[in-house]
Amino acid sequence: MSAFTLFIAALPLLATLGRATSLPAWEGCLSIDTAPSDATPIPAVSAVNCATQCWNHIDNSHYAYWDRSAEDQCLCSASGPNMKNFEMINADQAFGTCAEGIAVYARPVATFKAHNEKKREDKMDRLRKARATVESLCPEPLLACAVAGDSSSYECVDPNFDLNSCGGCINGAFSSSKRSSSAVDCSTLTGVTSNACVWGQCKAFRCESGYTLKSGSCVKN
Structure with a gap:
């Protein structure tokens, strides 16, 4: 050649x-x-x-x-x-x-x-539209949260009082793969026998033997 x-x-x-x-x-x-x-x-x-x-x-x-x-x-x-x-x-x-x-x-x-700026603007616009769509799925103050193992489904969760998704979406917001960093499943806390989600925070009322109730938490003796 x-x-x-x-x-x-x-x-x-x-x-x-x-x-x-x-x-x-x-x-x-x-x-x-x-x-x-x-x-x-x-x-x-x-x-x-x-x-x-x-x-x-x-x-x-x-x-x-x-x-x-x-x-x-x-x-x-x-x-x-x-x-x-x-x-x-x-x-x-x-x-x-x-x-x-x-x-x-x-x-x-x-x-x-200019091409890169246009791409960034388009991406931000898509994210804003997607966020607006997700936010409209559930009435306030409920959040549209992803269902574990089913990316096509969502459930409306009250992050202020939901025992299994306290403080946020435990499996991530619907249409997002990221789990909320503030979400806690209060039912899985060690040493607790009775508790609730109160304004986004897990609050214990009774503890297992070997644990002491202190300021709403069960502390190991």
Whole structure:
């Protein structure tokens, strides 16, 4: 296989070349025949479309590789091309010399930041909507708590007075895999024979032999 030549597009040249930001600014050619090993293939119909697909659909892709002669024409990667044997050339030479090789686009920093910010905003919006949905399942002050062993079911629990889920959801809130750090199953406390959940706190009333009742707790003698 003959060595491929690579286009390298970089944002800093946009100002000097006077090109619109929607077009790539070629920085130079590179004579290597493979994209980085961590590259991810994605469908695309052109070099510019390849870059757009990578920016929009592959996380942390800083570079897009377009090779019209390869089976996977478009590859997205966080890694840049091997800079060995790199030759600086002007834009006109790049279009003429590299036209049949692998086109490499470098993602503009501003675009990458905006994309990540949009993803974070979308994620926060989904979480807010999911939280609002869960909160509407049970009337206040009850919480929609997950049922152990059944991720599709929930039960309405009063965390202030529920003996088995005192202070929160013992199996985690519905639609969440995290158990409430404040939740306690009062029925499992050692040395206690009679107790209750009172305003989110386990309160003992009677203790087993060998334990002494002290401030609502059973303390071992």
